[in-house]
Amino acid sequence: MDIIPWKPKVAAVLSPSVRVLEDNKNYTIKAQFPRMDKKDIKVSIHGQTLVISGQKRQEIEEKKKNSYYRETRYASFSRSMPLGSDVDKKGMKSRFEHGVFTITLPKK
Numbered sequence: 001m002d003i004i005p006w007k008p009k010v011a012a013v014l015s016p017s018v019r020v021l022e023d024n025k026n027y028t029i030k031a032q033f034p035r036m037d038k039k040d041i042k043v044s045i046h047g048q049t050l051v052i053s054g055q056k057r058q059e060i061e062e063k064k065k066n067s068y069y070r071e072t073r074y075a076s077f078s079r080s081m082p083l084g085s086d087v088d089k090k091g092m093k094s095r096f097e098h099g100v101f102t103i104t105l106p107k108k
Contacts, residue, residue, distance in 0.1 A: 015077045016052070016101075027087065029103040031079070038096040043103060045089050052101070053078040 021028040031052055033041060041054040055076040062069040083089070083105070091106040 016054075016079065018052070018079055018081075020081070025107060027084075027105040027107070029081070029105070031101045031103075032099060033096075033101060034099050036099065038101075041096070041101055043094055043101070045083070045092065048083045048085075048087075050081045050083055050103070050105075051078060052081075052103075 016031045016033050018029060018031045021030070029050070029052075033054070036054065036056055040056050041052065044051050044053075053076070055074065057072065057074050059072045060070070086107050088106045088108050093104045095102050
């Protein structure tokens with residue numbers, strides 16, 4: 001069997017980029033999650049803090065005539081953002097489309 005140099009084939013999951021927008025009625029938070037599914041992401045409010053967290057597992061396996069390659073990688077992230085006193089937490093809405101999680105928080 002030949003010795004093959006090890007080269008990772010599983011991409012790392014990075015912390016999502018986040019944009020916060022404000023208008024007269026709402027705060028809108030857009031977080032990008034390329035190559036992730038909605039089921040991997042959790043949005044919650046703890047007191048006056050919005051928390052976006054997630055976990056991703058990636059696995060690759062290759063079987064060839066004279067070699068076997070298997071790699072598994074786990075990655076997790078968490079982003080916390082303080083909420084102002086003018087946020088109506090009960091009115092929070094969210095949607096996930098094309099790798100972008102949009103969270104809308106109405107103002108009181």
